[in-house]
Amino acid sequence: MADTSLAVQFKNVDKWFDDFHVLKNIDLKVLTGEKIVICGPSGSGKSTLVRCINSLEQHNSGNIMVQGKEVNKNLSKGTEVSSEVGMVFQQFNLFPHLTVKENLILGPMKARGLTRKEADDRAMKLLERVKIPEQVNKYPSQLSGGQQQRVAIARSLCMEPKIMLFDEPTSALDPEMIAEVLDVIIDLAQEGITMVVVTHEMGFAKKAADRMIFMDEGRIVETGTPDDFFNNPQTERCKLFLKQILQH
Amino acid sequence: MKTKTFIAITLLLVASGCSSPPGTWGWYVIDPSTQNGWNNIKFLLSGFSATIRLSVLAAFLSILIGLVVALPGMSLNRWVRLPSRVYIEFVRAIPLLPMLFWVFYGLPVILKSLGLNIPIDPFWGAAITLAISDSAFTAEIYRGGIQSIEKGQTEAAKTVGLNYMQTMRYVILPQALRRILPPLANQFIYIVKMSAFASVIGMQELTRRANEVVVSEYRPLEIYSLLILEYLVLVLIISSAVRWLERKMGADQRS
Numbered sequence: 001m002a003d004t005s006l007a008v009q010f011k012n013v014d015k016w017f018d019d020f021h022v023l024k025n026i027d028l029k030v031l032t033g034e035k036i037v038i039c040g041p042s043g044s045g046k047s048t049l050v051r052c053i054n055s056l057e058q059h060n061s062g063n064i065m066v067q068g069k070e071v072n073k074n075l076s077k078g079t080e081v082s083s084e085v086g087m088v089f090q091q092f093n094l095f096p097h098l099t100v101k102e103n104l105i106l107g108p109m110k111a112r113g114l115t116r117k118e119a120d121d122r123a124m125k126l127l128e129r130v131k132i133p134e135q136v137n138k139y140p141s142q143l144s145g146g147q148q149q150r151v152a153i154a155r156s157l158c159m160e161p162k163i164m165l166f167d168e169p170t171s172a173l174d175p176e177m178i179a180e181v182l183d184v185i186i187d188l189a190q191e192g193i194t195m196v197v198v199t200h201e202m203g204f205a206k207k208a209a210d211r212m213i214f215m216d217e218g219r220i221v222e223t224g225t226p227d228d229f230f231n232n233p234q235t236e237r238c239k240l241f242l243k244q245i246l247q248h
Numbered sequence: 249m250k251t252k253t254f255i256a257i258t259l260l261l262v263a264s265g266c267s268s269p270p271g272t273w274g275w276y277v278i279d280p281s282t283q284n285g286w287n288n289i290k291f292l293l294s295g296f297s298a299t300i301r302l303s304v305l306a307a308f309l310s311i312l313i314g315l316v317v318a319l320p321g322m323s324l325n326r327w328v329r330l331p332s333r334v335y336i337e338f339v340r341a342i343p344l345l346p347m348l349f350w351v352f353y354g355l356p357v358i359l360k361s362l363g364l365n366i367p368i369d370p371f372w373g374a375a376i377t378l379a380i381s382d383s384a385f386t387a388e389i390y391r392g393g394i395q396s397i398e399k400g401q402t403e404a405a406k407t408v409g410l411n412y413m414q415t416m417r418y419v420i421l422p423q424a425l426r427r428i429l430p431p432l433a434n435q436f437i438y439i440v441k442m443s444a445f446a447s448v449i450g451m452q453e454l455t456r457r458a459n460e461v462v463v464s465e466y467r468p469l470e471i472y473s474l475l476i477l478e479y480l481v482l483v484l485i486i487s488s489a490v491r492w493l494e495r496k497m498g499a500d501q502r503s
Binding site for chain 2: 054056083085086087089091093094095096097106107110111112152155156158159
C-alpha cells in the first residue's frame with residue numbers, strides 16, 4: 001500500500017492554532033531524493049507544514065505519511081517517525097552545555113545505541129564534511145552563527161536521517177555567513193537524501209531545488225520547477241511575492 | 249555595604265554606651281573580661297550549632313520535597329498537576345508560626361490517635377515545619393528553572409531521537425540546574441532566619457539562648473544586638489557563598 005518512491009505525502013491535511021486555520025487542505029507528495037524549496041510570506045504556514053512532518057506540530061485532520069508510516073495525530077505517541085527525519089532550525093538549537101562533539105554524539109549514543117568510538121568516528125567524519133573539524137571540543141557559544149548552524153547540520157546528519165528538513169536555516173545569520181551554510185546544504189543536496197527547505201534564499205533555490213512550492217495563507221498556491229516558477233509564475237500572489245523578494 | 253553600615257551603627261551604639269550615664273547601657277553583660285560576661289558570651293554563641301544543624305536539615309528536606317512536588321506539577325495532564333498545585337498554594341498560605349504550633353502540639357495528637365507513638369522533639373518539629381514551609385518555594389524555583397529552558401532545546405532533542413526521560417536528563421536538567429542552584433542557595437538564607445521561630449517551642453538555638461540570658465540579666469538591648477550580629481555573620485557567610493556560586497555558574501553558562 002505504501003508507495004516506496006514517496007518520502008512524504010500529505011492528504012487533505014488541516015491544522016488550526018486555536019481559531020487560526022494555519023494549514024488548509026494541504027496535498028503534497030515529496031518523492032524520495034527530491035529537493036523541495038518552500039517559500040511564501042511570513043505566517044503562510046511554511047514552517048508549520050515542515051514541522052508536521054517530524055511531529056513537532058500535530059495536524060488536526062487528514063493524513064501524513066513519512067517513509068511509508070503514518071504520522072500519529074496524537075503528539076505524545078509521535079516519536080518514532082521523527083528519528084528518520086533530521087531537522088535544522090532557524091535558531092540552531094544546539095545544546096549550549098555540551099561541546100560540539102557531545103552535541104553530535106548524544107543522539108547516536110542514547111537513541112541509536114552506538115558505542116562512543118562509533119559515534120566519535122561518525123561525528124568527526126561529519127564535522128569534516130561541514131568543514132569545521134577543528135572546532136570539535138568547543139562550546140556552541142564560542143562559535144560564529146554560521147559555524148553553529150553547520151554544527152547543527154552535522155548533528156542532524158549524525159542520526160543518518162532519510163529526510164532532512166530545513167526551517168529557514170539562514171534567517172538568523174549575519175549576511176557574510178549565509179554562503180558558508182548554503183554551500184554545505186548544496187553539497188548535501190548533491191547526494192541522494194530527500195530535502196525540504198523553507199527559505200527565502202532564491203539563489204539557493206535556483207541552484208538546488210527540484211521543485212518550488214509557494215504558500216500563502218495556509219494553502220499551497222503554486223508549485224513548479226524552479227525554471228517555471230521564477231520565469232513564468234501563474235498566480236498574481238506569487239508574481240507579487242517574487243517581485244518584492246527579487247527587486248533588490 | 250550591609251556590613252559597613254552595621255559596623256558603623258554598632259560602633260555608634262558602643263560609643264554612645266561608653267559616654268552615657270550609668271544605667272542606660274550595660275555592655276558588661278557580654279564583656280569577655282569579666283567571668284559573668286564571658287560565660288554569657290559562651291552560652292549565646294553555643295546556639296550556633298543548633299541553628300546551623302536545624303537549617304541544614306530543613307534545607308536538605310526542602311530540596312527533596314520541592315523536587316517531588318515540582319515534577320508532577322509540570323505534567324501535561326491536569327489531574328497529575330493538580331495535587332502539586334494544591335500543595336504549593338496551601339503551604340504557601342500558612343504562616344510559619346501557626347504551622348510550627350500545629351506540627352509540634354497538634355501532630356503528636358494525630359499520630360497518637362493513629363496508634364503511632366512517635367514523639368516530636370523541638371528539633372524535628374522545627375526541621376519538618378521549616379522544610380514543608382520552604383518546599384513550596386523550592387518547588388516553584390524548580391519549575392521556573394526547568395520551564396525557562398527554551399522550547400527549541402526540547403525540539404532539537406526530539407529530532408535527534410531522545411525520549412522524554414533522556415531529554416530531561418541530558419538536555420533540560422543540566423541546563424536548568426545552573427539556573428536553579430543560585431536561587432535555591434538564596435532560599436537557604438530564608439531558612440536560617442526563619443529558624444529563629446524554633447525558639448518558641450523550646451529549641452536551644454541562637455534566639456532561645458538570647459531570650460534566656462535576657463530574662464536572667466535584664467539587658468535586652470545588648471543581648472539582642474549581639475543576637476542580630478550573630479545572624480548577620482551567618483547570613484553574610486552564606487550570601488557570599490551564594491555569590492561565589494552565581495559567579496561560577498555564570499562563567500559556565502555557555503549560551
